[in-house]
Amino acid sequence: NAGVTQTPKFQVLKTGQSMTLQCAQDMNHEYMSWYRQDPGMGLRLIHYSVGAGITDQGEVPNGYNVSRSTTEDFPLRLLSAAPSQTSVYFCASSYILDRGYNEQFFGPGTRLTVL
Amino acid sequence: EDKVVQSPLSLVVHEGDTVTLNCSYEVTNFRSLLWYKQEKKAPTFLFMLTSSGIEKKSGRLSSILDKKELSSILNITATQTGDSAIYLCAVWGSGNTPLVFGKGTRLSVIA
Numbered sequence A: 001n002a003g004v005t006q007t008p009k010f011q012v013l014k015t016g017q018s019m020t021l022q023c024a025q026d027m028n029h030e031y032m033s034w035y036r037q038d039p040g041m042g043l044r045l046i047h048y049s050v051g052a053g054i055t056d057q058g059e060v061p062n063g064y065n066v067s068r069s070t071t072e073d074f075p076l077r078l079l080s081a082a083p084s085q086t087s088v089y090f091c092a093s094s095y096i097l098d099r100g101y102n103e104q105f106f107g108p109g110t111r112l113t114v115l
Numbered sequence B: 001e002d003k004v005v006q007s008p009l010s011l012v013v014h015e016g017d018t019v020t021l022n023c024s025y026e027v028t029n030f031r032s033l034l035w036y037k038q039e040k041k042a043p044t045f046l047f048m049l050t051s052s053g054i055e056k057k058s059g060r061l062s063s064i065l066d067k068k069e070l071s072s073i074l075n076i077t078a079t080q081t082g083d084s085a086i087y088l089c090a091v092w093g094s095g096n097t098p099l100v101f102g103k104g105t106r107l108s109v110i111a
Helices: none
Strands: A004-007 A010-013 A019-025 A031-038 A042-051 A054-057 A064-066 A076-078 A087-094 A110-114 B003-007 B010-014 B019-026 B032-038 B044-050 B055-058 B061-066 B071-076 B085-092 B105-110
Touching: A004 A087, A010 A019, A019 A031, A019 A087, A042 A064, B003 B085, B010 B019, B019 B032, B019 B085, B019 B105, B032 B071, B044 B055, B044 B061, B044 B071, B071 B085
Parallel strands: A010 A110, B010 B105
Antiparallel strands: A004 A019, A019 A076, A031 A042, A031 A087, A042 A054, A064 A076, A087 A110, B003 B019, B019 B071, B032 B044, B032 B085, B055 B061, B061 B071, B085 B105
């Protein structure tokens, strides 16, 4: 069981570039989510998904797109990177509520710098 | 809108002290409350509290859920420098609503 994996671990972009942060889980979790973490701001939810083909916006969705074509994968796309998107990004997954209120498992994170 | 508020935001204690971290929440149809510890990497799970499990304990850490007061506390006794971390509280509401996190409490334990 690899758990939740994220790639890359580190990335530097120039303003205006686009890229995709990859997230995969092998636990057959229905729920997946993306957070960004900035100093003093805690974890802020970007987008989440309760199953393949279903996504929804979180607290800070602007500038990011997601899709969920399979249960395992939940990529996060930055459309046109801005310095304000410099942050640490975490992907997480869990079973959905009617399976029991299990813990949310986190990936190791991606540290993104936008110059 | 669902909300989770943690206090204090930061705390400095000496080794051996006992600390209490607070978490209050406003969420539609509360289902469970989770505590996480975060050091220099991803958060790691500590406890989950629900209506059927309002008290959890593991070693020097314990947590209680007060559904009447819509809050939870995390206690750490005989603190050690290894307890220095950010402690995050999160709450699940009903249906397919996302897990909502508080901003965290940064605990620093000094020798």
